[in-house]
Amino acid sequence: MDILLIGYGKMGKEIEALAVERNHTIVGKISKTNASDLSNYNSTNTDVAIEFSEPDSAFKNLQYCVNNNIPVLSGTTGWLDKKKEIETLTKEKGSTFFYASNYSIGVNLFFQLNKQLAELMSTQKQYKASIKEIHHTQKKDAPSGTAITLAEGIIEKSDYKNWSLEEKSNEIIPIEAVREDPAPGTHTIKYASEIDDIEITHTAHSRKGFAMGAVLVAEWLQDKKGVLSMADFLKDLKINN
Numbered sequence: 632m633d634i635l636l637i638g639y640g641k642m643g644k645e646i647e648a649l650a651v652e653r654n655h656t657i658v659g660k661i662s663k664t665n666a667s668d669l670s671n672y673n674s675t676n677t678d679v680a681i682e683f684s685e686p687d688s689a690f691k692n693l694q695y696c697v698n699n700n701i702p703v704l705s706g707t708t709g710w711l712d713k714k715k716e717i718e719t720l721t722k723e724k725g726s727t728f729f730y731a732s733n734y735s736i737g738v739n740l741f742f743q744l745n746k747q748l749a750e751l752m753s754t755q756k757q758y759k760a761s762i763k764e765i766h767h768t769q770k771k772d773a774p775s776g777t778a779i780t781l782a783e784g785i786i787e788k789s790d791y792k793n794w795s796l797e798e799k800s801n802e803i804i805p806i807e808a809v810r811e812d813p814a815p816g817t818h819t820i821k822y823a824s825e826i827d828d829i830e831i832t833h834t835a836h837s838r839k840g841f842a843m844g845a846v847l848v849a850e851w852l853q854d855k856k857g858v859l860s861m862a863d864f865l866k867d868l869k870i871n872n
């Protein structure tokens with residue numbers, strides 16, 4: 632596969648190493664310094680773009696790919712208020728757009744476990760849910776995209792209505808975002824009562840799981856069109872419920 636990397640930071644470099652190991656070719660690398668190159672990019676030899684950039688640049692990058700029919704998968708967090716726009720554009724243009732807040736298979740199993748636990752706890756009103764995420768100090772957004780997906784999973788299966796970094800009420804899941812080094816990504820869901828606590832935690836030991844997931848999705852995406860997500864990918868792998 633010929634891959635265009637949009638964003639060549641910690642994740643872009645990790646993805647490059649794994650993609651080359653799997654015999655793919657990196658045909659272009661776009662970062663902040665050469666961002667304007669994307670608007671003149673000749674996509675003839677590009678099978679897929681992998682976009683891990685920054686909250687402020689993701690929308691423009693994805694808009695370019697979708698408008699120019701370059702199949703694209705993105706992992707950038709902190710820009711999702713505009714995701715619907717990209718999805719609408721993808722349908723209009725007949726292009727391919729895949730998004731996941733977390734590409735790690737382990738985290739996606741954890742997402743399923745989180746929903747199962749939320750369903751189980753939904754009748755146990757003496758327990759109060761909360762989420763804690765820990766990431767490295769270079770991270771630009773808070774809370775993490777993964778923490779937001781976890782909160783959405785709980786909201787789907789319970790009476791919680793929203794999440795917040797500050798606000799406290801019975802209808803809101805509080806999220807605590809901790810920044811310390813080194814921390815590739817740790818997420819904990821806690822149900823606390825006066826009598827006891829129940830906790831589940833996923834700890835990433837490195838960025839390898841995120842990068843491997845992104846490369847596997849890029850390979851899977853080859854014959855696909857439309858708006859796709861991890862649910863579609865995991866269904867094909869038979870690891871969803």
Ligand SMILES: NC(=O)C1=CN([C@@H]2O[C@H](COP(=O)(O)OP(=O)(O)OC[C@H]3O[C@@H](n4cnc5c(N)ncnc54)[C@H](OP(=O)(O)O)[C@@H]3O)[C@@H](O)[C@H]2O)C=CC1
Nearest residue numbers: 638639640641642662663684688706707708732733734841
């Ligand atoms: N979904 C998932 O599984 C995961 C998602 N992430 C998310 O991915 C994103 C990237 O993470 P990470 O690699 O750690 O971050 P880094 O800060 O290490 O890298 C960001 C990269 O984006 C580049 N960039 C900045 N502006 C633009 C632009 N306009 N066009 C193209 N590239 C640009 C930067 O360029 P320069 O080097 O010149 O500054 C840099 O290379 C974050 O949003 C993070 O939350 C991270 C891990 C897993």
Ligand SMILES: O=C(O)C1=N[C@H](C(=O)O)C[C@H](O)C1
Nearest residue numbers: 708733770775776777815816
């Ligand atoms: O910025 C990171 O590093 C990560 N970002 C993603 C997120 O915001 O959830 C995924 C992972 O936790 C690492």
